[in-house]
Amino acid sequence: MAKVTGPLFSMDASGGFGGALVFGKWKGRNTVHKLVTPSNPNSTEQEVSRNAVRVAGAGQHWANMTTLKRSGETLTDKGELITLAPSGQAWNGFLVKGIIGAGQTNYDAATTAWNALGSTPKAAWVTAAGALTPAFPAVAQTMAGGGTTTPMGAGEAYYHYQYGLYVAGVAPIPTATPPTYA
Numbered sequence: 001m002a003k004v005t006g007p008l009f010s011m012d013a014s015g016g017f018g019g020a021l022v023f024g025k026w027k028g029r030n031t032v033h034k035l036v037t038p039s040n041p042n043s044t045e046q047e048v049s050r051n052a053v054r055v056a057g058a059g060q061h062w063a064n065m066t067t068l069k070r071s072g073e074t075l076t077d078k079g080e081l082i083t084l085a086p087s088g089q090a091w092n093g094f095l096v097k098g099i100i101g102a103g104q105t106n107y108d109a110a111t112t113a114w115n116a117l118g119s120t121p122k123a124a125w126v127t128a129a130g131a132l133t134p135a136f137p138a139v140a141q142t143m144a145g146g147g148t149t150t151p152m153g154a155g156e157a158y159y160h161y162q163y164g165l166y167v168a169g170v171a172p173i174p175t176a177t178p179p180t181y182a
Contacts, residue, residue, distance in 0.1 A: 005030065042146040051141045052107045055152060056099040058139045059161035060092045065134055068181040070171065080170045099164030110163035113174070114156050121176035126155030128178035136161070 013023035016035055023032050040046075063078045075083065078091060085094035100107045114122075129136035136158040138151040152160075162179060165171035171179065 040146075042144060044144040047142045047144055047146070049104065051139075051152070052100050052104055053096075054139050054141070055107070055157050055160050056096040056164070058137055058157055059099055059164060060095055062132070062134065062136055062161065063095065064092070066132065066181075068133060071180040071182065077165060077170060081165075081168060084169055094168055095164055098166075098168035098170075099160055101167065106164065106167050107160065110160045110174075113163065114159050117176055122155055124155075124176070125159050125178050126153060129154035129158035132158075132181055 012030065013032075014025070016022050020035055021032055022035050023030070025031065063076070063081065066078075067076060069076050073080070081091035081095055085091050098106060099110075101109075117125075136154050138154045139157045140151050141149050143149040158178070159174055162171060162174040166173045
């Protein structure tokens with residue numbers, strides 16, 4: 001996205017121009033970019049990606065709302081993410097990268113690890129997710145065609161969040177025993 005000064009010989013511009021360019025503001029700066037007409041295929045792959053983003057969003061929201069700290073830590077997860085995020089990268093983008101990963105590799109690895117857990121550890125994760133303040137939520141999911149399907153349970157979403165923290169270097173890899181927060 002290009003930054004512009006005095007776009008269109010004015011001090012400010014917004015909206016489309018000639019069906020090719022769009023002027024606007026981003027973080028208070030004038031910008032211009034190519035007009036892109038989005039498509040919404042609702043394909044299986046697109047919905048899988050959207051579901052991963054929903055899970056990452058739930059993790060961001062929880063990290064932003066809680067004041068709890070993992071046992072033995074002096075900072076909240078958000079505080080640790082702020083400290084560890086590369087220069088110029090926001091903590092929440094760093095968390096999303098940890099949860100989803102390039103080509104969705106981290107998300108898929110967390111799903112595989114979750115599916116390998118037995119019913120007793122999964123129940124422990126569900127209990128732990130509900131005991132947090134605020135409670136870690138179940139996450140809405142969609143299927144091909146855009147219809148709704150069974151939400152991802154709170155325990156599994158919490159596991160994905162912890163896996164993202166592991167990839168980001170904030171927490172150890174999640175095991176059958178969920179971490180303790182206080």
